[in-house]
Amino acid sequence: MxxxxxxxxxxxxxxxxxxxxxxxxxxxxxxxxxxxxxxxxxxxxxxxxxxxxxxxxxxxxxxxxxxxxxxxxxxxxxxxxxxxxxxxxxxxxxxxxxxxxxxxxxxxxxxxxxxxxxxxxxxxxxxxxxxxxxxxxxxxxxxxxxxxxxxxHLRPSGLPTKGMVLKSTEFHKVNMITRTWIGKVKALKVGLRLIRTLLTSYKPTxxxxxxxxxxxxxxxxxxxxxxxxxxxxxxxxxxxxxxxxxxxxxxxxxxxxxxxxxxxxxxxxxxxxxxxxxxxxxxxxxxxxxxxxxxxxxxxxxxxxxxxxxxxxxxMWGTPTSAPPGSSAFMPVAERSTPGLIIVNHNGERYINESVPYHEFVDKMYENNTENASTIPSWIILDKRVKNRYLIFGIMPFQSFPKVWFEEGYAKAADTPAELAEKIDVPPENLAATIESFNTFATNGVDEDFQRGKSAYDQYYGDPTLKNPNLAPLNKGPYYAMPVYPGDIGTxxxxxxxxxxxxxxxxxxxxxxxxxxxxxxxxxxxxxxxxxxxxxxxxxxxxxxxxxxxxxxxxx
CATH class of the missing domain: 3.50.50.60 (FAD/NAD(P)-binding domain)
Structure with a gap:
């Protein structure tokens, strides 16, 4: 039949x-x-x-x-x-x-x-x-x-850009809005595009x-x-x-x-x-x-x-992900190359070059995940200087993190590394030692533990005004912490x-x-x-x- x-x-x-x-x-x-x-x-x-x-x-x-x-x-x-x-x-x-x-x-x-x-x-x-x-x-x-x-019927990107439309060729420059003239000029161009979008029928993507x-x-x-x-x-x-x-x-x-x-x-x-x-x-x-x-x-x-x-x-096509309240999971790509930002395990220790390609980062999360030093979740650690210099999870420099992040326990803040360690349940002495060691590397411009900033890939999202585009000290409170998990962009x-x-x-x-x-x-x-x-x-x-x-x- x-x-x-x-x-x-x-x-x-x-x-x-x-x-x-x-x-x-x-x-x-x-x-x-x-x-x-x-x-x-x-x-x-x-x-x-x-x-x-x-x-x-x-x-x-x-x-x-x-x-x-x-x-x-x-x-x-x-x-x-x-x-x-x-x-x-x-x-x-x-x-x-x-x-x-x-x-x-x-x-x-x-x-x-x-x-x-x-x-x-x-x-x-x-x-x-x-x-x-x-x-x-x-x-x-x-x-x-x-x-x-x-x-x-077009699926939206879901990116937290607050109405701004950024090409990938523009993003890493806008991320340097407080650091370079080209960042300021590019941000102005993006801002004018946003104004045009708001005032006319223009719908760029x-x-x-x-x-x-x-x-x-x-x-x-x-x-x-x-x-x-x-x-x-x-x-x-x-x-x-x-x-x-x-x-x-x-x-x-x-x-x-x-x-x-x-x-x-x-x-x-x-x-x-x-x-x-x-x-x-x-x-x-x-x-x-x-x-x-x-x-x-x-x-x-x-x-x-x-x-x-x-x-x-x-x-899977692995990527570390984080999900702020009220948002779908977010992919921290540029953030991990940001100087003055580190990622630690539950023992308060770095275990990787934070700037590596995202799929490799997830591989290392699993490889380093142990009962005594869990990496799932890991913690992003940054200070006020980082917050005021760069975009973090779509939040502009000098713009406060949303209150709901702290109210619902997603983000933690403290005046000292020791106090922050208590809030994320990691040994305070370990986190303090990790930050002190990292600050020495940042001052010298060489990450002796994980060679962060050595690869051209690391440097793409880094700060070109620094000796090492991916290293800067964490020494200006308050300090912040947010969790990251071994996510994916697809299997x-x-x-x-x-x-x-x-x-x-x-x-x-x-x-x-x-x-x-x-x-x-x-x-x-x-x-x-x-x-x-x-x-x-x-x-x-x-x-x-x-x-x-x-x-x-x-x-x-």
Whole structure:
């Protein structure tokens, strides 16, 4: 009996983040019909909540900016960071198809406009092939009026910017508003942008919102479809191949045919506490994730049922997170490089270079977590000087931390380190000794314990007016403390894919008609994180690869 189809498309995409939108956009540009289904009421997924950069080596925007990069240099860097955890074929595909994707979208997608992020270093620039100049590019500022009524369905970033719109190229300069003239000038520019936004109909956005909005607007310009509030239910698997999906729309189950393929691009399982407990290191909590809601790993079960192979399920894109009252979890990126700010365990001791890439920080939190010196949570410690010089958790210099932070016990304040230690239940003598030692390092400009400030990556968010951009003494009360946990921006385990994004089966072949990209796959980055935007970049690249593969197969 023939399968009944309620809707028919060439390509059916599950998930509306950067990977899903890129897949559908590429399919449409190559002449295929495409539909994106999204289970929530908002499109954009975790991409909307991200910094919106992509890490794609040797792309045209790097070339235009004069950044010297080659395929060979980038491959050397991937080998030195990822090693042999993923096959060469996948790393090679990422590098070749990545630069190809950027060029293709630049040539054909209406709103695809990006820019190089100067000096946003690779995460390990000192390793062979690494670039201190960085390989990150970000979407240019975007006027949301281009979305029309769809603006109401864009997932908001959730960043605590109080109405300010900042590009990543601007943030670290604005963070120096009290320290450098360029910081003051850049802050003035951002302030004027805010005034324009308040006084006119102008609706600018940046970062992850801009990335998603540009992809979405480009997709709509070529008549691509996106259905919201349409959860995936199951695959349709017939005669040894995936032919479509079962979804739920308006309370009814519908069958959607995928003539050329189904692409899973729906994220990982960050919000599934049961799967977190099963696969990830303990302790773990869905309350610590920055991933968008709805990412519960439902597609993984469906893919495994038809023979899909999975890997890296015990890994996540880790980041320390903290959740002030009334806010979702916050990702302290720049804060950890801020001079005069340290992070200690429950023994009142530093255990890491605070400025390391965020995924490595979480790895070290777990590695150093012991019964006698717990690191979960760890404590961010800073003083009044730091508070008055830099942005901390979105709070401007000289602006008080919200009273509710202290009333609900999230933040602690005290006039001396000893008093602060009592409030966070760490040995006062240990915290005092840690601060005294750190202050000596700051005075000398060398962190003798953890080499903070040595890497070009550390220095990106540092203070260029100091001998060591990441070191300054803590000696001006009051002192503050806030907890940080081993959170994530998404899990990174799932389907093993080939160089075209095809889902690999347990015998080593591929499942006909089934593709995947993004955080529901076993990441091409393996167990590490080479540079800013490596997760979004990979999601877009293999979404592009999947759509291109389907288009090429459909050619007569």
């Amino acid at each position: 023939a399968q009944h189809w309620d809707e028919q498309y060439d390509v059916v995409v599950v998930g509306s983040g950067a990977g899903g939108l890129t897949t559908a956009l590429t399919a449409r540009l190559r002449g295929l019909s495409a539909i994106v289904i999204e289970k929530t009421e908002l499109f954009g997924g975790s991409t909307s909540r991200s910094g919106g950069t992509i890490w794609v080596p040797n792309n045209l925007y790097l070339q235009e900016a004069g950044v010297e990069d080659t395929y060979e240099q980038a491959k050397t860097y991937l080998d030195s960071t990822i090693g042999d955890r993923v096959p060469d074929s996948l790393k090679n595909a990422y590098l070749s198809k990545g630069s190809e994707m950027v060029q293709y979208l630049y040539d054909h997608a209406r709103y695809f406009k990006w820019e190089y992020t100067p000096k946003y270093s690779d995460y390990y620039p000192e390793l062979p092939g690494g670039l201190a100049a960085g390989r990150a590019v970000e979407a240019q500022l975007f006027d949301l009026r281009n979305l029309g009524e769809d603006i109401n 940046t970062l992850g919102e801009a990335l998603v909005a540009r992809l979405y607007a480009s997709l709509k310009a070529v008549e691509g479809e996106v259905w919201l509030s349409t959860p995936f239910n199951d695959l349709v698997y017939e005669n040894g191949q995936v032919t479509g999906i079962i979804a739920e729309k308006d309370g009814q189950k519908i069958n959607i045919q995928a003539r050329h393929g189904v692409v899973f691009a729906s994220g990982g399982f960050s919000h599934n506490q049961e799967l977190r407990e099963k696969y990830l290191l303990h302790p773990t909590s869905a309350e610590w994730t920055l991933a968008s809601e709805g990412q519960v790993g439902d597609v993984i079960e469906a893919g495994v049922k038809v023979g899909g192979k999975i890997d890296l399920m015990n890994k 990174k385990g799932g389907f093993v894919i080939d160089e075209s994004g095809g889902v690999v089966n347990k015998e080593g072949g591929t499942i006909k008609g089934l593709y995947a990209t993004g955080n529901c796959t076993a990441s091409v980055m393996g167990e590490t994180y080479p540079g800013p935007g490596a997760t979004i970049g990979a999601s877009m690249v293999f979404g592009y690869a999947a759509a291109t593969h389907m288009a090429e197969k459909s050619d007569p």
